[in-house]
Each structure stands twice: as C-alpha cells, then as structure tokens.
Amino acid sequence: MDTLALVVVIGVALFFTYTNGFHDSANAIATSISTRALTPRIALGMAAVMNMAGAFLGSGVAKTVSEGLIATPTGRQGMVILFAALVGAIAWNLISWHYGLPSSSSHALFGGLVGAALAGSSTVHWDGVLTKIVLPMFLSPLIGLVLGYLVMVGILWAFRRANPHRAQRGFRMAQTVSAAGMALGHGLQDAQKTMGIVVMALVIADVQDEDDGIPVWVKISCALMLSLGTYAGGWRIMRTLGRRIIELDPPRGFAAETTAASVLYSASYFFHAPISTTHVITSAIMGVGATRRVSAVRWGVAGSIVRGWFITMPAAGGVAALCYWLVHLAVG
Template sequence: METLGLVLFIVVALAFDYTNGFHDAANAIATTVSTRALRPRTALALAAVMNLVGAHISTAVANTVGGVIDPPDGTAGLTVVAAAVLGAMSWNLVTWWFGIPSSSSHALIGGLVGAALAAGASVHWHAVREKVLVPMVVSPVVGLVLGFLFMLAIMWAFRRANPHRAKHWFRYGQIVAAGAMSLGHGLQDAQKTMGVITLALLTTGHLSSFEVPFWVVFACALSLSLGTYAGGYRIIRTLGRKVFKVDNTSGFAAQTVASAVLYGASHWGLPVSTTHVTTSSLMGVGATRSLSAVRWNIAGGILVAWVVTLPAAGLVGALAYGVLHVVV
C-alpha cells in the first residue's frame, strides 16, 4: 500500500513539475516573444531544451528544499509531502488561470510548511528564514538594481552606435540571453521537485541518506521541459507587454541580469523565484527610461501575489493534509 502511495505521489510531483514548466516558461521567453526575436513555439522549444540541460548541472537547491521540514517516517510522512505538492500545484493553477506571475518555488515551500504544521511535524525555521525568506526579499532587489545599472551601462557603451545595427545585434543577443535564462530556470525549478521526491523516498525508507538519484533528476528535468514547451501564454502577455514596452536591448539586459542572479543563487543552494527575479529585472531596466515607463500598478499586483503565495499555498497544503489524512 505504501509503495502504491509512493508511486502515486511521484506521478503527482511530476505533474506539479509540469505545471511549473508551463507556469514559468514566460520567465525565460516573454521578452523574446514580445519583441519578435523568436516565434513563440521556437522560443518555447529553446527554453525546454535549456531547462533539460540546466536541471542536470547541480542538486544544491534540491538539498535545500529537502531540508525545510522533517516529516515522520512511512505513510504519515508521505502524506505530508504529498499534501505540500498538492497545495503548491493548486496555487500554481489558480495564478496561471488569472495570468499572475507568482512563484512556483515559494508555493512549494509554503505547501511544505503548511502541511508539516498541520501534521505536527517539525519545520526547520532557520532554513526557511535564511535560505527562503531572506533570498525572497533580497533577490528581487538585486535584480531591480542590477537591471537599472546594466541598462545604463549598455546605453552609455552604445551611445554612438548605429541604432539599426545595434538593434540587429541585440536581437541575437536576446536569443542567447533567453537560452541562458532557461538554463538558470532548469537549475532552479526542476531541483525543487527533485527535492520533494527525494524527501519522499527517504521518508519511506527507499533511500538511506538524502542523495538525489539520477532517475529523479532525469524525470524532473523532462517533466519541466515538457511543461515549458506546452507554454504559458497568459503570463507571457503579462511579463512581455504589460510591465513596460520591451525592445530588443531592454529584453537582452533584463534576461542577462536575471540569469546572473539565478546562477549565483543556484551556486549557494538558494531556492529563489525565477518569477521574482525576472520581473524585478524588467522593472529595473524599464526605470532607465523614466519612472512612468514602468506600469507600477501592474507591478504592484505582481508584488501582492509574491507576498500572498507563501501563506496561501501553506493554507492549501494544510487543507490538503487534512483531507489526505482522513482518506489515507
């Protein structure tokens, strides 16, 4: 019975990974599509391939996610982890439907904490504070500031360049930056599902220590890539058109900065939000034109979603645990 439950959990976790892919595909390709540097399907294919590659580079973020809670052994622990994933997936689907670029990463962390609290399991609050909450606040600020400074540097460096020629080269640069951004997305988001599947395997006694098996890495990478190729057009419209009017140069700048932040966070095992980083980088780049160039009301709505995601997913995770606990 426990083995069947584990198999069902892995299927659900991979489904969450798939929703993560189509929910967060916009992060990597929104500006590339909106400026017509690539056609949507071509951009999604590029993102899917680079997601697959990025997911195989490291497991540092997976180790962090797996260490957020300490579930009980056996079926009880599996129920906690399953409830967390259901809570995160439910929140992903709600925000995708309304086109809100919220964080799948923080939805998963919130689901883990909410389910653990409902079950009376221990939560490693130090890890939540130092590796989730602090980076959640710091990473968008870093993206905003670096986006502003990097765009200023580009404007100064190319101040005497031929506008038509510069636009041509930045269009190609934007494609490279989209690939780099997708690599960072794979580094971050596929690992979060790897973390919960490995935690479930450890809880049910199928692993003796927290080490991510290769088949888990491959399955999560593939699910994320397939979800990415399915596309998230609702959120592409929000990031690519509504925050501010993006051109090839600003799209290249925002994606380059976001990629750098994601690589740094992945190196330190910090599960930051690709959505947070991408949106804040876009706002920083847009602010170089003028403060009025950024539609701050849209950005404000996104900010609200950022703040609400952790507790909302935690609540849904706790409710899911309540239902699963009765059923199981």
C-alpha cells in the same frame, strides 16, 4: 511502507513539475517573444531543451529543499504531508496561471511544505525557512531591480554612439543567447526543487538513505516533465511579463534576461538558495524599464504582481493544510 503511496506522491510531484514548466516558461522567453527576437515555438523549444540541460548542472538547491526546510517526516504521515504540500502548490500554480499572474511556483511549493508540515505536527526548520527562503525572497527581487537598472545604464552608455537600427538588430540576436541562459538557470533552480521532494519521498519509503544523493532516473524524470511543461507554454503569463509591465525593446530584453540569469546562477552555486525565477526576471524587467523613465513602468501592474508574491506562500500553505486534514481523515 505502502508502495502505492510512494508512486502517488512521485506522480503528483512530476505533475507539479509540469505545471511549473508551463507556469514559468514565461520567465525565460517572454522578453524574447515580446521583442520579436524569437518566434513563440522556437523560443519554447529552446527553453525546453535548456531547462532539461540545467536540471543536471547541480544538486545544492535540491539538498536545501529535501533537508533544510522541514524535518523529513516518517511513515504514512510523511507521505500525506508531501502529497498535501504538492496539492497546495499545484492549486496555487493553476489559480495564478488562470489570472495571468506571474507568481512563484517555488514559493508555492515552499508554502505547501510548511503548511502541510504544520498541519501534520512535523518539525519546521524556521532558521532554514528564514535564511534560505524568506530573506532571498526579499533580496533577489531588489538585486534584480538594481542590477537590471545598472546593466541597462551601462548598455546605453556603451552604445550611445551606435547606429540605432544596427544596435537593435544586434541585441535582437543577442537575446537568443540571453534567453537560453535564462532557461538554463530556470532548469538549474526549478527542476532541483522537485528532485528534493522526490528524494524525501524515497527516504520516507526506505528506498534510499538521505546521503545517497539524487538518483539519475529522478533527474531525468524531473527534467523531462519540466521541459514538457515549458513547451506547453504559459501564454497568459507571457503577456503580463512581456507587455503589460513595460513595452520592451531588444536591448532592454537582453539586459533583463542577462541580469536574471546571473542572479539565478549565483544563488544556485554560491548559496544553494532556491530563489524564484519569476521574482528575479520580473524585478529585472522593472529595473531596465525604469531607465527609459520611471513612469514608463506600469507600476499598478507591477504592484499587483508583488502583492501576489506575498500571498503565494500563505495561500499554498493554507490549501496544503486543508488537504492534509482531509486526507488524514479519509485514510485515518
């Protein structure tokens, strides 16, 4: 196996992780920044550290990505498929970041994998795509929306007699913890997705067997790149999540982050399902915002975001397929 091809694929995978970090950093900290619970740089630094820690907390999601979506391709064609999949995902990340659209880096990667695999006549495990990707893509935002609403209703009832100023101050402090939990969940989910791709590349190159697990250097590399990307920040998307959907206050920010983190941990540990942190936190923000009044949520903005979710996988898949064909023609 061409060592250069392996190095290139791993390098592109790590660059994808970096774009994932600055694209999705808003997921963990936009609410805390918008409510002034944390300053931007402190929030970014905290999120980077917690992303790093979260990357070491499990491997179930990585296993799903590396084995559950497409058959592990072989030879140089396999490397081209992985390369094309990553290029498709990176392209969509950069496009959506440019327009401030909080789309899913995870689903861009999944779409890229499926598009490149189909272009390369490789086997797609459609049952895995349906049960591990498509169903969670629909269910996790619904759960985030409903759970966010219920959590916020519970907070409003529990603190109905509290001094408003004291409660606001307390929840602003509590957001430090909830934002850290959200960042930890982001690391747990998103770093593992790239780990799965790197493991596939190592298996294709006969560097390791499928059952060998994730090498420590892969965990450290992916965690580090995700953290570096997170610290770079994604200010365009932060504005969309933190202010354009609804003007958040500290209690609602805390409720949204706590809800989203709970969904991320549950999906990772109980179902090994690679869900989107973007989908979950956005829907949770909509849910907690609706407790103020339904019209308080800017549903036009929310609708644009949701439409972006639906085109992410086919758009990334189309770019990946085109990239596969171009590379295949170039290298023969």
